[in-house]
Amino acid sequence: MAQESQPNSKPGAWSPSCAPRIGSLELRGISKEFGGVFANEGIDLTVRSGEVLALLGENGAGKTTLMNVLYGLYAPDAGLILVNGMPVAIRSPKDAIRLGIGMVHQHFMLIPRHSVAENAALGLEGTPFLRPAAWVSRRIEDFASRYDIKVRPSAPVWRLSAGEQQRVEIVKALIKGAELLILDEPTSVLTDSEADELFAVVRRMTAEGKSVIFITHKLDEVLAASTRVAVLRRGRVAGVMPTAEASKEGLARLMTGKESIQAASRTAGTENERTRLEDGGTALQAVELSVDDDLGLPAVRHLSFSVRRGEVLGVAGVSGNGQRELAEALTGLRPLAGGSFQVNGAPASRRSCRDLRSLGVRHVPEERNRLGIVAAMSVAENAVLSSYGEERFCDGIFLNGGSIRRHAEEIIERYGIKTPSADARAGSMSGGNIQKLILGRETEGSPALIVASHPTYGLDVGAAEFVRSRLLAKAGEGSAVLLISEDLEEVLRLSDRVAVMFEGGFLAVLENKDLDRGRIMLLMAGSTDALEAGGRSDA
Amino acid sequence: MPRMEFIPRHEVAKATSVKVTLGSLAAGLVLACLAFAFMGVNPALALWNIFAGSFFSAYGLGETLTKAIPLILAGVGLSVAFTGRLWNIGAEGQLLAGAAAATAVALPLGAALPAFVMIPLGFLAGFAGGAALAVLAAWLKTRFKVNEVISTLMLNYICAELVQHLVYGPWKGRTQSGFPYTDNFSPAAVLPTIGTTRIHYPTLGLALAAAVLAWVLLRKCRFGFEVRAMGGNPAAASYAGMDAARTTVLAMAVSGGLAGLAGVGEVAGIHQHLTTPWAVSSGYGYAAIIVAWVAALNPLFVIPAGLFLGGVLVGGDAIQISMGLPSSAISLFNGIILLSLVAGEFFLRHRLRGPGRQAPSPA
Numbered sequence: 001m002a003q004e005s006q007p008n009s010k011p012g013a014w015s016p017s018c019a020p021r022i023g024s025l026e027l028r029g030i031s032k033e034f035g036g037v038f039a040n041e042g043i044d045l046t047v048r049s050g051e052v053l054a055l056l057g058e059n060g061a062g063k064t065t066l067m068n069v070l071y072g073l074y075a076p077d078a079g080l081i082l083v084n085g086m087p088v089a090i091r092s093p094k095d096a097i098r099l100g101i102g103m104v105h106q107h108f109m110l111i112p113r114h115s116v117a118e119n120a121a122l123g124l125e126g127t128p129f130l131r132p133a134a135w136v137s138r139r140i141e142d143f144a145s146r147y148d149i150k151v152r153p154s155a156p157v158w159r160l161s162a163g164e165q166q167r168v169e170i171v172k173a174l175i176k177g178a179e180l181l182i183l184d185e186p187t188s189v190l191t192d193s194e195a196d197e198l199f200a201v202v203r204r205m206t207a208e209g210k211s212v213i214f215i216t217h218k219l220d221e222v223l224a225a226s227t228r229v230a231v232l233r234r235g236r237v238a239g240v241m242p243t244a245e246a247s248k249e250g251l252a253r254l255m256t257g258k259e260s261i262q263a264a265s266r267t268a269g270t271e272n273e274r275t276r277l278e279d280g281g282t283a284l285q286a287v288e289l290s291v292d293d294d295l296g297l298p299a300v301r302h303l304s305f306s307v308r309r310g311e312v313l314g315v316a317g318v319s320g321n322g323q324r325e326l327a328e329a330l331t332g333l334r335p336l337a338g339g340s341f342q343v344n345g346a347p348a349s350r351r352s353c354r355d356l357r358s359l360g361v362r363h364v365p366e367e368r369n370r371l372g373i374v375a376a377m378s379v380a381e382n383a384v385l386s387s388y389g390e391e392r393f394c395d396g397i398f399l400n401g402g403s404i405r406r407h408a409e410e411i412i413e414r415y416g417i418k419t420p421s422a423d424a425r426a427g428s429m430s431g432g433n434i435q436k437l438i439l440g441r442e443t444e445g446s447p448a449l450i451v452a453s454h455p456t457y458g459l460d461v462g463a464a465e466f467v468r469s470r471l472l473a474k475a476g477e478g479s480a481v482l483l484i485s486e487d488l489e490e491v492l493r494l495s496d497r498v499a500v501m502f503e504g505g506f507l508a509v510l511e512n513k514d515l516d517r518g519r520i521m522l523l524m525a526g527s528t529d530a531l532e533a534g535g536r537s538d539a
Numbered sequence: 540m541p542r543m544e545f546i547p548r549h550e551v552a553k554a555t556s557v558k559v560t561l562g563s564l565a566a567g568l569v570l571a572c573l574a575f576a577f578m579g580v581n582p583a584l585a586l587w588n589i590f591a592g593s594f595f596s597a598y599g600l601g602e603t604l605t606k607a608i609p610l611i612l613a614g615v616g617l618s619v620a621f622t623g624r625l626w627n628i629g630a631e632g633q634l635l636a637g638a639a640a641a642t643a644v645a646l647p648l649g650a651a652l653p654a655f656v657m658i659p660l661g662f663l664a665g666f667a668g669g670a671a672l673a674v675l676a677a678w679l680k681t682r683f684k685v686n687e688v689i690s691t692l693m694l695n696y697i698c699a700e701l702v703q704h705l706v707y708g709p710w711k712g713r714t715q716s717g718f719p720y721t722d723n724f725s726p727a728a729v730l731p732t733i734g735t736t737r738i739h740y741p742t743l744g745l746a747l748a749a750a751v752l753a754w755v756l757l758r759k760c761r762f763g764f765e766v767r768a769m770g771g772n773p774a775a776a777s778y779a780g781m782d783a784a785r786t787t788v789l790a791m792a793v794s795g796g797l798a799g800l801a802g803v804g805e806v807a808g809i810h811q812h813l814t815t816p817w818a819v820s821s822g823y824g825y826a827a828i829i830v831a832w833v834a835a836l837n838p839l840f841v842i843p844a845g846l847f848l849g850g851v852l853v854g855g856d857a858i859q860i861s862m863g864l865p866s867s868a869i870s871l872f873n874g875i876i877l878l879s880l881v882a883g884e885f886f887l888r889h890r891l892r893g894p895g896r897q898a899p900s901p902a
Contacts, residue, residue, distance in 0.1 A: 333778060354780030363778065371778040374771035385768065386779040394761050401759070 021100040022179040022211065023084050024048045025070075030079035032065055039065040041235045043079070047180060050206050053213045054226035054243070058255055058486065062235040063215045064106075067182045071103040072096040097123075102178025104169040106185045112158035116140065116151055120172045136175075143174045147204045150197075162189035162295075163198075170201065181205065183214040187221060188320045199225040217255070217318055219248045219525050231255055252521040256488065280309030283344055283480030284330070284449050290338035291325040298337065299325035301504035307449065307480040312471070314495030314512070315484040317524050319454075322504040323484045324366055327453045330482070331363040332356040333371075344448050357386060360448030364438055364455050366484075368431070372438040375427025379419050380408035382426040383441055411440035416466070432463035439467055443474050450474060453484045468494055488517050488524075502526050556835060556887060563883025567876040574871055578864070585858055589872070592857025593850035599857065601736035604743065605809070607849035609634065609801035609820075611746040613827035614834065614841040615753045616797030620673075622757055622836050623790040624770040629676060629691025630798040631824025632698035633669035635816055637799025638806040639702055640668025642710070642721055642813040645806075649725035657727045658741060662803050669799020670792040672698065677791035681784040687791075695824070699816040706814055721813045730808035739808025742800070746845075749797055753838035756793070766790050798824060826852070833880050851876055 025047045032040040039062045047053050055063045068074045070081065072090040080087050083099055090096050096103070110119050121127060121136045128135050137153035144151050149167050157165060166186065173181055183202075187195040202212050202225065216222060222229050222243065229246055231238040231254040239254045284307040293299035299322040307313045315323060328334035330341065332353035340349040343359045351359070365371040373382045384393050384404050393404050408422040415436040419429050426434065435455065443450060452471055456464035472494060475481045485491050491498055498515060499506040500523040507523050572582035593599045613630040620627040627633075641661040649657055672694055679685035705721075712722035730739035757763035765786045768776040777783055805819050806812065813819065830848050834840035855869035 331778075352780070352782075353777060354782070357780045365778060370772075371774050374768050374775050376771040377767060381764065381767075385775065388761065388764050396761070398760055399764060 021083075021177075022047075022049060024082075025101075025180055025211070026080075026082040026085075027066070027070065028080040028082060030066065030069055030076050030081075032062075032069055032074055033077050038062075038235045040069065040076070043232075043235075043237055045230055045237065045240070047211050047213055049179075049209045049211050051211045051228055052202055052206055052226045053211070054222040054229040055213055055215045055232065056217060056219075056222055056229055056251060056255060057232035057238075058217060058488070061232040061255075063232055064184055065235075066232070067103065067184060067213065067215060070096070071101060071182060097176050097178070100177055100179035101182065102173025102176060102180070103182040104166060104173060104184065104186065106188060108162075108165045108169055110157045110165055110168060112156075114157060115153065116155050116157060116160075116168050116171075117153040119157055119168060120153070120175055124175060139175050140171055143171050147174070147201050149201055163191065163194035166190065166198070167201075174205075178210070180211045180213070183212065185215055185217075185320075187216065187218065188318070195221070217524075219251055219521070220527070222246070222251065223248065233257055248522065249518055252518045256517050256521065280478055281344075282306050282342075283309045283311075284341060284482065286330075286339065286341040288339035289326070289329065289336065289341060291322070291329040291334060292337045293322075293325055299504055300329065302339065303505055304339075305499065305506060305509065307482055309448075309480055310475055310478050311497070312475050312481040312483055312495045313509075314491035314498045315482065315501050315506075316488055316491045316498055316520055317486070317501035319486055321501045323453065323501055326501075327363070327366065327451050327482075327484055330356075330449070330451050331361055331365075333363075360446075362442040362447040362450045364435075364442050364450065364452040366453035366457075368435055368438055369427075373426045373434055375425065377426060378423045379412070379417075379426050379429070379437065380405050380422040382437060383408035383411050383422075386441060387444065411437065415440045415470075432459045435459055435467060436463065439470055443470055443479075446477060447474065447479045449480045449482065451482045451484070454486065455483070456485070456487065456490060464490075488520055492517065492520075500524055559883050559887050560833070560880070563879045563886070564876070566883075567879025570879065571872050571875045574875060575868075578868060580862060580864065585862060585864075588858045588861050589854030590850070592861070593852075593854035598736075599853055601733075601738055602853045602856075603846065603850045605737045605739075605849075606823075606852050607845045608739070608742050608746050608804050608808075609823040610827050610830050610848055611841055611845035612742070612749055612801035612804070613798040613824055614830035614845050615746070615749045615838045616794035617827055617831040618834060618836040618838050618841055619753055619757065619766065619797075620790055620794035621831055622770045623766040623786060624773065625677070625680075625787060625790055625794070626688045627673060627676070627691050627791060627794050628688055628828065629673065629694050629795070629824070630801075630827050631820055631822065632691065632695035633672045633795040633798035634802040634805070634820050634824045635695075635698040635702050636672040636795075637665035637669040637802030638813060638819050639698075639705065639802075640799065641665040641803040641806055642724075645724045645728035646710070646721060649728035652727060654727040658730065658807070661728055661807055662741075662745065662800055665799040665803030666796040667799070669802065670796035673791040673795020673798075674788055677788045681787050702813065702816045702819065710813065712812065715812070719815050720810075723812045724807060728807060729811050730804065732808065737809060739804055742804030742808055745800055745804075747842065749800070750838045750842050753793070753797075757838065762786070762789060798827070801827075829877050829881065832884065848877075 027043055027045045030040050030043040031038060043066055055067070057063045065074065069076045070090065072092045072095050075091065081090055082088065088099060090099065117133055117136045117140060120140055121132060124136065140151060140153045143149065149171055151164070151167050151171055157168065160168065166189065170181070186198055190198060206212060214226070223246065226243045228240065229243050229251065230240045231251060233255060238257070286306065287304050289300055289303045290298060291300040303326070317323060325334060329336055332351055332355070336349055340347065342348055343356070343361055346359055348356060348359055348361070369375065374385065381404070384407060388394055388399065393400055393407070405422055411417065412419060412422060417429070417433045417436045419433060426437065429437070439455070450471065455467050455471065459467065468490060471481055471483065483491065483494055492512065492515060495512050497509055498512050498520065499509045500520060501507070502524065503526070507526070568586065572586065575582040575585045591599070593603045613634060617627055617630055641664050644664045645657065645661055648660070652660070673691070676687050676690040676694060679690050680687045706719040710721045712720050714722050730741050732739050757766060765776065765781050768779065768781060769783060769786050773783065801823060802819065810819065826848055830841055830844045834844040851873055855873055858864055859866055859869050
């Protein structure tokens with residue numbers, strides 16, 4: 001497919017208005033490894049002019065890594081990128097932009113205090129010396145009217161909604177000459193009507209011979225907006241097909257892997273893995289919980305649920321549906337917008353992190369490097385980061401260095417943490433070892449409630465298994481565990497009950513007996529018909 | 540393909556740190572020599588005069604130590620604040636507040652109290668004065684989210700104007716024949732010095748003790764643990780249940796209090812009265828920022844760093860006299876040396892990657 005056009009080719013017959021500088025783009029054998037784990041392994045993928053390619057996969061399947069390689073943010077360990085059949089070197093986003101590749105990241109790269117035009121001018125070449133702002137504004141308006149994108153060049157970015165900011169990002173990429181636009185989870189921040197608008201823009205672009213790759217894990221979107229779909233699973237291509245030939249169920253199966261569906265549908269057997277407690281009473285009781293996100297918009301809406309002692313409640317769902325805000329509210333990091341919750345019967349709403357900790361709430365945070373450790377402090381100090389004030393570590397004024405060290409060495413030993421010593425900087429350890437350290441710290445003693453957010457995200461298989469077995473063991477000892485994870489297999493294996501979170505609420509809370517992955521996948525994508533129709537098809 | 544890049548270092552070995560500091564010092568001296576050569580001065584002679592003036596003569600060494608006292612005290616305080624990521628730029632104002640507070644107790648009580656009461660009382664007042672000013676900035680930060688860089692910097696000007704107002708106005712001494720001084724402290728309030736030097740040894744002792752205590756505080760105490768966690772990762776510190784507001788206020792109090800002690804030393808040890816702000820401090824509070832950074836925020840390293848910077852200041856004065864150089868030449872020399880030391884920080888955090896070497900994975 002590479003020979004269909006020459007480098008810097010003349011316009012193809014099907015392109016009405018502009019010369020496609022990217023007639024085809026081919027990834028050949030792309031591999032990228034992080035600390036011994038392949039995020040991408042031997043990926044072959046082609047995008048042709050005029051196409052909308054959906055890149056579908058579970059969290060951690062390697063979608064974003066692959067696109068970051070394409071955009072020059074990561075150097076691939078192996079493999080080639082060919083544009084119009086010619087190998088190209090993309091060492092930085094600058095190279096990518098020069099080749100006509102644009103990317104809109106999931107988290108926007110805009111400067112809030114600057115206007116739309118000022119943001120678009122950043123990194124733009126060829127601006128005139130005189131009145132550059134007017135020139136940039138004109139160009140924004142040109143592109144906006146050409147693709148019917150609603151943006152106002154003079155508006156300050158901080159006033160814009162997420163959807164509007166995304167449009168700015170798209171215009172920014174177009175002004176820089178993007179022929180191939182990569183959209184990373186473009187609809188995760190959009191309302192339904194905004195998403196429709198986005199896909200209309202995408203269609204107008206591809207009608208001109210541009211191409212679009214969008215990353216997603218929403219099946220409906222794939223079927224609605226793409227012309228071709230590539231499914232990634234564990235860093236490899238699991239399948240590529242024209243969207244016309246794809247079905248929801250087929251895609252869900254490709255995403256998750258047939259064999260693991262069968263394994264997961266036998267979850268009843270995994271109950272043997274753990275000691276089960278008789279109902280020990282309610283550990284966490286949440287009533288009408290509402291939490292706002294960073295922008296002050298409702299992220300969790302009137303959510304009521306409970307977790308019993310010794311129970312693992314799994315919260316499945318695509319991230320961005322309020323999971324992070326829920327976890328932060330329950331651990332005191334984020335104020336409640338409404339409602340209340342109790343821990344072991346004690347009122348726990350509107351309490352500080354410290355108070356909640358003394359009630360026995362522990363937190364294995366989603367952003368382990370941002371919240372979980374102080375990178376510049378030692379492993380030993382991080383091992384007592386939240387318990388340094390306890391009598392065994394501190395006499396009130398002085399820390400007991402000896403007992404802190406012994407405690408840390410015990411955790412290192414018991415959790416098999418690989419570190420040169422307890423005095424090494426915590427930041428020098430790998431992600432898996434950092435997570436083991438956090439887990440060791442947070443599951444110490446007998447916590448009332450462990451809120452574990454994506455506890456195995458990015459870990460290698462061995463470390464992930466270890467983390468899971470620790471959580472199960474703590475549940476066996478009587479702790480309530482709220483497990484928030486995008487890894488369905490993990491949720492199904494560990495949980496007694498599974499809640500599917502969608503747009504700030506639990507779409508369903510189901511006993512983990514009559515569940516199968518396909519059905520949950522559908523629920524995660526927000527289609528409630530699976531509640532009635534899905535049944536126990538595979539079980 | 541071949542290109543040079545700066546790669547962030549994740550680990551900084553102690554040896555590297557020492558090498559980089561000495562290297563940047565050497566580079567600074569070379570640059571300073573070039574500057575002297577441009578001015579038509581023999582660089583070797585100039586350097587010799589500087590270091591002979593500050594370290595190789597009894598008088599010079601005494602002066603160096605004298606200037607090192609406030610630099611060490613304020614520098615130790617700043618190393619505590621900076622460790623907690625509290626950018627206290629206000630040591631200058633806190634020093635003046637300490638000086639004014641000590642004066643406020645020394646003038647009315649100095650004649651009535653014996654030295655062994657009066658001197659500790661002066662230091663206490665000075666610590667309280669400096670701490671109060673720093674706590675004001677900390678309170679603005681925790682209560683109203685006012686950036687402490689701005690508030691501490693602005694408080695410097697306010698304090699300087701206030702001291703100036705006092706010595707020209709209400710506190711102007713009747714016995715000072717019109718000079719902007721307060722009356723001299725009575726002997727009981729004046730700090731003793733070593734021999735004929737100006738080294739006021741009680742303050743020197745306090746400075747050395749402060750360095751050791753601050754090190755113990757940061758490394759061995761619960762409070763220091765909180766300061767380091769807050770400075771290392773504020774989000775993780777609050778996740779772990781630490782009280783950021785309390786830690787901020789206490790760390791700023793320590794920082795400002797130590798700068799206040801430096802102010803007591805200047806008025807009670809050197810001038811024996813409160814005088815104009817530029818005469819009381821001559822910029823020690825700002826120079827102490829550099830002392831703290833050159834010491835890599837380690838309170839123990841503040842001692843040699845303070846001595847070195849004190850020496851540079853004294854050496855500057857020396858060549859001004861001995862070689863007839865304008866005072867701006869000395870400022871240039873000081874500036875070059877300090878800039879080199881601070882720029883060296885960059886090489887502590889980054890290393891130069893030449894062409895042909897593989898990048899480490901960005902994991």
